[in-house]
Amino acid sequence: MCAIAAPEVFGSDEIGNAKVLITGEIPAALHAKVRRAESNCPERAITIIE
Amino acid sequence: MTDTQKPVKDMTTDYDIFDPEFVKNPYSGYTEIRESQCPIAHTERYEGSWLPTRYEDVVAIAQEFETFTSRQILVMPPVEGRSEGAYAGVAAPPITSDPPDHHWHRRLILPVFSPQSVAKYEQGTRDLCNALIDEFIDKGTADAAADYAQHIPVRVIATMLGVPLEMEPEFTEWVRGVLENMTDKEARIKAFMNIVQFFMGQIEDRKKNPRENDLITELMNAEVEGKKVPIEYVLGVCQLMLVAGIDTTWSAIGSCMWHMAQHPEHRKQLRENPDLWPTAIEELLRVYAPVTMARIVDHDIEFQGCPMKAGDRVLMAFPAANRDPRQFENPDEVILDRENNRHVAFGSGIHRCAGSNLARLEVRVALQTWLDRIPEFELVDQSTVTWVGGQVHGPRKCMVKF
Ligand code: HEM
Numbered sequence: 001m002c003a004i005a006a007p008e009v010f011g012s013d014e015i016g017n018a019k020v021l022i023t024g025e026i027p028a029a030l031h032a033k034v035r036r037a038e039s040n041c042p043e044r045a046i047t048i049i050e
Numbered sequence: 051m052t053d054t055q056k057p058v059k060d061m062t063t064d065y066d067i068f069d070p071e072f073v074k075n076p077y078s079g080y081t082e083i084r085e086s087q088c089p090i091a092h093t094e095r096y097e098g099s100w101l102p103t104r105y106e107d108v109v110a111i112a113q114e115f116e117t118f119t120s121r122q123i124l125v126m127p128p129v130e131g132r133s134e135g136a137y138a139g140v141a142a143p144p145i146t147s148d149p150p151d152h153h154w155h156r157r158l159i160l161p162v163f164s165p166q167s168v169a170k171y172e173q174g175t176r177d178l179c180n181a182l183i184d185e186f187i188d189k190g191t192a193d194a195a196a197d198y199a200q201h202i203p204v205r206v207i208a209t210m211l212g213v214p215l216e217m218e219p220e221f222t223e224w225v226r227g228v229l230e231n232m233t234d235k236e237a238r239i240k241a242f243m244n245i246v247q248f249f250m251g252q253i254e255d256r257k258k259n260p261r262e263n264d265l266i267t268e269l270m271n272a273e274v275e276g277k278k279v280p281i282e283y284v285l286g287v288c289q290l291m292l293v294a295g296i297d298t299t300w301s302a303i304g305s306c307m308w309h310m311a312q313h314p315e316h317r318k319q320l321r322e323n324p325d326l327w328p329t330a331i332e333e334l335l336r337v338y339a340p341v342t343m344a345r346i347v348d349h350d351i352e353f354q355g356c357p358m359k360a361g362d363r364v365l366m367a368f369p370a371a372n373r374d375p376r377q378f379e380n381p382d383e384v385i386l387d388r389e390n391n392r393h394v395a396f397g398s399g400i401h402r403c404a405g406s407n408l409a410r411l412e413v414r415v416a417l418q419t420w421l422d423r424i425p426e427f428e429l430v431d432q433s434t435v436t437w438v439g440g441q442v443h444g445p446r447k448c449m450v451k452f
Contacts, residue, residue: 003165039392040392042396044392
């Protein structure tokens with residue numbers, strides 16, 4: 001789901017587990033998408049640190 | 051009188067997941083339980099089970115795999131004398147596996163279902179949907195469940211496994227025997243046996259005539275820590291693919307079609323704003339979550355005040371969790387651009403659906419293709435729509451006109 005909401009930030013590794021694609025701070029332009037990924041992650045696996 | 055024929059006295063102490071009214075519309079029953087003093091209901095029917103209905107409880111149980119094991123995952127008890135494994139003595143990894151084996155049982159199949167891997171089925175699925183629509187588009191009427199939804203996932207899975215597409219009617223019949231007619235024990239065993247025998251034949255055939263590029267072959271060649279995986283694993287995964295990948299997805303597509311037939315405003319919204327598709331699919335999966343799974347309690351435990359005993363069956367009503375107002379605002383309303391949607395249609399925790407990316411793709415492509423070709427349509431008659439429920443919930447007859 002995160003990969004659908006914010007494909008610039010989330011993808012999957014070779015066995016299909018979710019992984020973060022970028023390092024460091026998330027660019028401002030992607031904040032809304034990342035928030036969406038967070039509020040839709042059924043595993044609550046995403047934490048946003050402001 | 052059998053368990054199914056007795057009238058239900060009280061939802062919180064005597065629910066019946068196969069009651070015809072509940073099968074048709076389980077949501078008011080779930081709400082009644084969820085909002086009562088006793089949000090984890092219990093019944094003596096079908097050898098007894100617990101039914102948590104709140105999001106928080108369902109998710110907690112799904113996460114606690116040591117207490118709530120996956121030794122059995124069907125909502126009905128196994129047929130006597132066949133208590134080992136979920137399906138007539140054959141396990142169904144990874145869904146019936148507990149840690150530590152669950153890890154490799156799941157890891158081996160995950161790559162097949164990554165978003166990148168399933169993308170290669172998109173065009174084939176679209177072609178298939180178009181071919182199905184060609185059959186009835188000139189008639190002005192069709193059964194959106196039986197003429198359309200029912201044929202899509204079974205062919206995708208058959209292609210993936212590398213088994214004959216012409217056997218679609220048999221695959222469908224067997225899977226329905228396992229998941230739909232659950233109160234008929236004899237039929238269930240027969241369906242299981244058919245599936246197991248079929249895949250044993252497929253495996254034998256590949257030993258004699260090796261093939262390339264199909265999932266059965268890939269599984270047969272797979273190695274874990276330098277050793278070929280046991281053939282029981284291959285057999286178990288194959289039958290799970292059939293059982294988990296077909297009825298579930300076809301029910302989801304069917305419910306979405308039933309919804310779209312009654313909501314021209316949602317058809318319009320998607321037509322005008324195709325960017326909505328991904329969130330719309332999640333929302334439809336939330337509202338029409340087709341699957342309920344079970345767990346077996348490992349040791350005596352008091353859970354939220356309920357005295358659960360080792361060996362008790364707990365039904366994880368994901369469809370009930372998905373409509374809990376504590377978690378979702380206006381839970382019974384379909385809001386295609388819903389902002390917060392941590393739905394559990396695909397479960398939660400270590401057994402979360404491995405095929406979810408494929409399922410999403412199939413549901414989206416099936417709806418998009420239909421709405422492209424048949425933008426305006428409606429139900430012929432609500433009263434003639436038929437449903438199945440219990441383990442999997444969805445329409446089986448759903449006539450529409452256009
Ligand atoms: C809309 C369609 C689908 C729904 C709603 C659905 C739902 C679920 C749920 C709720 C679980 C969790 C089981 C548990 O907690 O015991 C699950 C597991 C699983 N599903 Fe699906 N499923 C769908 C389609 C598919 C498809 C298309 C496949 C692939 C062929 C598939 C393969 C699996 C597998 C292999 C597991 C077991 C994962 C594990 O135990 O680690 N599912 N599914």
